[in-house]
Amino acid sequence: MSENGLSSAAANSSESETTQVPFANEASLHGPKHVTVPQEYDAIMLAGFGGPEGQDDVIPFLRNVTRGRGIPDERLEEVATHYRHFGGVSPINEHNRQLRQAIEDEMRRRGLDLPIYWGNRNWAPYLEEKVKEAADAGHTRILGVATSAYSSYSSCRQYREDFARAILDNGLEGKVRIDKVRQFFDVPGFVKPFADGVADALKGFADQGVAPEDIRVLFATHSIPTADAERSGPQELGLGEGGAYAAQHLAVGGQIMEQLREEGKAGAETQWELVYQSRSGPPSQPWLEPDVCDRIAELPAEGAKAVAVVPLGFLSDHMEVMWDLDEEAMEAAEEAGLHAVRTPTPGSHADFVSSVVDLIEERMQATPVDQRPHMTDLGPWFDVCRPGCCENVRLGFKPAASGVKP
Structure with a gap:
């Protein structure tokens, strides 16, 4: 796929290419929007959200998640019931252990x-502690x-x-x-597992005698405040309502369905x-x-008989997939x-692990933009986030790594 409108729009920006990026390596x-000079690194840092690993962890974890918002424990306990339903354990940490090991194995193979x-x-393990551990190791x-x-x-x-705070x-x-x-929303290895899942779901419905026009595919992602969504991604791109956040999800969902139709795995009538x-x-x-x-509750009135819920916004099966989709959406x-x-x-x-290591090599080697894998017209996304990208209206701009100030 050739270089896209995103890169062209960015190239027309009047912003200075000499603006310093805090905490950045030389390249x-x-x-730069995309690095053009190879860069040496001496460590990789996998950064996660984190999750409790026992009943005693749940409320302290939720206090961390909501820090600064003044939410009392009794309200946190309402959310805690989701974790307690699964023994107080979120699978997210174990998923990240597995991902870290898989990335390490693939890197060693290469x-x-x-x-x-x-x-x-x-x-x-907290990011601040791991950055210090890395620094202590040289x-x-x-x-x-x-x-x-x-x-x-x-x-x-x-x-x-988080990276900036760990340094400071x-x-x-x-x-x-x-x-x-x-x-990496549109790198092949991230998209393929979702596409395979949709194909399997459609085949399963067909085996049950459901016609393509009676199937709905719902690509699900975490809701965020509309004010934050509007500020997601570079404002110069003019991506409209929902900003880059909505545009990226829509682009990936559209790519998946188009690909499956071309392969004969989805009907033209499947909405x-x-x-x-x-x-x-x-x-x-x-x-x-x-x-x-x-939306699920409204589908029967629209003639639907089957629904595939695709957790497009989520990398792994953490709590909001297991509870909000596996429990609540399936009940609906x-x-x-x-x-x-x-x-x-x-x-x-x-395939996802392979794409992650591709991204690491891409950054180390300064792969030319037109050689970087991407599956939508919004990619390949920026190496260095643009000024004002993804502002939080409530909190304002805090120090951040890997992006042009603010």
Whole structure:
């Protein structure tokens, strides 16, 4: 696929290419949209969200997630019931252990002898501790891989803030540099597991005698405040309502369905749409809609007989997949009288792991833009986030690595 409109629009920007990027290695220091100079790294940092691993961890973990918002424990306990339903254990940490090992194995297979650290934002092992551990071991030129594919405050900029905070809180400014691989929403290895899951779901429905026109495919992702969504990605791209966050999901969902139709695995009549889940803000605050369960309830009146729920916004089967989709969405489908299935997430799928290592090599080698794999017209995304990218309206701009200030 040739270089896209995103890169062309960015190239027309008047912003200076000499703007300094905080905490960056040399090839990224002056803010190129895509690096053009090979870069040496001495460690990889896998950055995750984190999750509790026992009943006693649940409330302390939720306090970490909601820090600064003044939410009392009794309200946190309402959310805690989801974790307690599964013994107080979120699978996200184990998924990241498996992912870290799989990335390490693939790197070794390719002859890349770099240590891989793993740290979380909200639970042990904490990112701040892992950055210090890397620095104490003499590793100061770090390439970060965040376990989130899309552009928004919580899925990109907040990880960049985490990197900056880890450097500043440990007194490592000027000593440790951290870059970050580009957002990977449309790299082949991330998209393929979702496409395979949709194909399997459609075949299963067909085997049950459901016609293609009676099937709905709902691509589900985490809802976020509309004000944050509008500010996701570079504002210069003018991606409209929902910003880059919605545009990226829609592009990937469309690519999957187009590919399956071309391969004869999906009917031309099979309808799909993007839906949202897991909103947590006050009712007065607008968040992205429609809600996945609300849409499922409406489908029978539209002639649907089956629904495939695809967790497109999620890398692995963590709590919001297991509870909000496997429990609540499947219950909504049962109440609506629909055949229903929830398709898999990439997790540590071999194709996804291969794409992660491709991204690491791409950054180290400064692969030319027109040789970088991507499956939508929005890719390949930026190596260095653009000024003001993914602002959080409530919190404002905090120090962040791997992006042009602010």
